[in-house]
Every structure is written in structure tokens, then in C-alpha cells.
Amino acid sequence: MLILHTLISMKVISLSICVFICIMFGPKLYGQDVLMKGAIIEKGTNIRIGLGVITNKRTGKAVGSNDLGLFQIHAKLGDTLTIEKRNFNSTEVVADGHERSIYLIRASTMLDEVTIKGKTKVEDLQEIRWEFRRQGSFYEGKPPLILLNPINGNPLTFFYELFGKTPRKARRFRRYYVNELKLMQVDYFFNKSLIKQYTLLEGKKLDKFILDYAPTAEMVKNWNTYDAANYIRLSAKKYTDTLKN
Secondary structure, three states: OHHHHHHHHHHHHHHHHHHHHHHHHHHHHHOOEEEEEEEEEEOOOOOEOOOOEEEEOOOOOEEEOOOOOEEEEEEEOOOEEEEEOOOEEOEEEEOOOOOEEEEEEEOOOEEOOEEOOOOOHHHHHHHHHHHHHHOOOOOOOOOOHHHHOOOOOOHHHHHHHHHOHHHHHHHHHHHHHHHHHHHHHHHHHOOHHHHHHHOOOOHHHHHHHHHHHOOOHHHHOOOOHHHHHHHHHHHHHHHHHHHHO
């Protein structure tokens, strides 16, 4: 009976110590400042999502992802981050201080009643550009100055392209279009399938390698498959050497 009482007393003391630690240090640990880093990727593909918006729901502060979908945002442990991108379903993650890949699911894409259905992505984008032309925006919101010529020009078209509602949308879409083409070009030369073909990386190591060593659109502009393979091999060696150290 004495032994039983002793064991019970020890458990009570241990529990009290745990509760004390949680009360004293739990809030501090939970509210610790962290720098969240990651990449936004379209689910089911290796295409990174540029110009996404990452918002800290507690502070209301937001940052954007760059052309390669990479981002970083200051937060506290436990903060909820909302990740949004037009034409994608938004998602939320909890700030934990770890680098991560965040996958967004593409929503049904509609732009001025143009519905994108089962075609390649480039064809989808081209179709939308042509739809703006059919709606009267022939210069995608960027009219040439020659239109201001009172003899052979068309000043009305010039000012419509600058200030009209449809050209304004066309101008905004063109920026998105150019950015998407850059992302697709990078993805063509730097994707999981190719990386697995030339390295032994997998799982979290593979995800982190993609985050840390993704080339820029400018870098891959004149690449061929040999250049891509060479870059992947050399970068993977640097990465694995870093892991060893």
C-alpha cells in the first residue's frame, strides 16, 4: 500500500511539473517569431504559381510569391496563413517554421464568360487572348503611339485601349500570360521527373532541393536538355554536400 501511495504521489508531481511547464513556457514557444518559407505549386503538376498572395490572418500582413512561386513571410508559431491565387481554390496552413510546398487546386477557370475546357494550358491562354480581341481589344491595353496620328491613326482606339474596361482586363491578363509562359519554360527543364532521373533525391529532400535550387526564367531561356541535366547534377551535388556538412 505504501508503494502504491508513493507511485501515485510521483505521478501527481510529474503531472504538476508538466502543467507548470506548459503554463510558463507554452505561450512563449507557441508565439515564437519564425520566418516561413515555401513554394506554391499547382496540385497534380510541377508548375509553380507566381503572384500568389500569402496572408497572415492574425496580423493581416500579406506577401506575394515570386515568378517561381517562392515566398517568405514573418509570423509567429501557430499563426494561420491563407494562400490565395486567382482561379485556384485557396488553402490555409499553420506557421510551424518549416519550409514547405503548398499545393493549390485549380478552380473552374472563367474569364468574361470564356470557359476553359480540356485543352493544353498554352491553348487555354491563347484562347483567352483571342477572346479579348473578339471583344474589341486588339492591342491588349498597350496601343502604339502611331494611333494618335490625326491623318492615318485612330485616336479613339488609342484612348479606348488605354482606359477601356476590356483592354484593362486584357492588359492585366497579358502580364499573367507572360508570367505563366516563363513558369512553364522553367518547369520544362526543372521538374520532379527530370530531377529523379539524374539524382537520387526523393521525399522532403527533393522538395527542399526544388525550393533552394530552382533556376530563374532568365537562366533557362536558352537551355537545351543537356544544359538542364548538367545544372541538375551540379546543383544536386552542391545540395548533398551541404547536407553532409
